[in-house]
Amino acid sequence: MQEKSERRSNVARSEATRGLLIAAARALFSEKGYAETSTPEIVRAAGTTRGALYHHFADKAALFRAVLEQEYAAVEAEITQAAVSEPRGTVEALVEGGRGYLAAMQGPGRVRLMLLDGPAVLGRAALDEIDRRTSADSLRLGLEAAMAEGDIRTLPLGPLTAVLSSMFERAALDVAEGAAPDDQLAVFEAIFRGLAP
DSSP, X not given: OHHHHHHHXXXXXXXXXXXXXXXXXXXXXXXXXXXXXXXXXXXXXXXXXXXXXXXXXXXHHHHHHHHHXXXXXXXXXXXXXXXXXXXXXXXXXXXXXXXXXXXXXXXTTHIIIIIIIHHHHXXXXXXXXXXXXXXXXXXXXXXXXXXXXXXXXXOOHHHHHHHHHHHHHHHHHHHHTTOOHHHHHHXXXXXXXXXXX
């Protein structure tokens, strides 16, 4: 019994250390950027050791990936909450999901982490894989549902998802540079409504 309890406490300690490293890295990466953040800084901020860092992550890029996985999941949660808050139809869900995405991307450091450093550090293929597991599926599934309901034209789903995802990313970048979110949202709505059959 004591052995199980010790194993559980070791697992809990290990998870706590991993969480501290991810939180410290997220704060530093979003403030300074990936390239300007060193692993000794991360270790200091987390209150751990380099050994702990390398026990949990192969290198700084692996730690960055873990940070991005959490960010993508958080953005997905906000998109889903916005899209289902007032279900009035598939097109409205897509519009509200776009609103949720734009709001989520205004979180501190998210644009830098996900749209600037993410592609540069991990590459598009790795980000697409993270995105598929966390966020992109919600857009793809929303579009698929809208097509099935006959609310939007039937178009090739992969390319449509990719093009609209790029639109969302560009809008988030523009808002981070000072563009009005309401202008971006008006464009989202016009595009989704313009897909009607």
